[in-house]
Amino acid sequence: MKIYVVYDSDNGHTEVLARSIAEGAGTVAGDVYMDHVREADVNRLPDMDAIIWGCPGHFGTISAGMKTWIDKLGYLWARGELIGKVGGVFCTAATVHGGVEATMLNLITPMLHQGMIIVGLPANIPENALYGSYYGVGITCPVEASADDPLNLPTENDLVLGRALGQRVATVAGKLSGKSHTTAEGY
16 A cells, blocks of 8 residues: 655644654555655656645645645546545644644645545544544644744644554555555544
């Protein structure tokens, strides 16, 4: 089974989250690939069983880099090459209420246009029960006011949510494709 994690990242926050998602997917999938949108090849998508993409939220919507990459999917849509693929999304924001839900919904919309099957993150995952990131993983990583301040990277709880999303997407993709290597209870 093949999973492709594609991300855009400005300050490293989203990349750290993407790595945790790839790690979670790797507990179930045979092959997990991860690329920044600058290196991500849309021609690889038809060969994947699942695609998970994410970016920083910019004022409640998709980053320009991710949007540019998604805009390259038109010919795949015209040929129906992503119909039935499993998809999941993730994002980071610099502030609480910084638009993570709006960003995730904007990331989900192109997947729906492609005919993909969207997998979110349920509340039965203890770290998500009160956090409530149901559309995927959306986290807050405040950017410090000064360039000399350390980056506020995702917390361990954030990374647990990332691994859970990767594992859940891979488990669902495995069940749908008949290629499941393992089963993850509760996902």
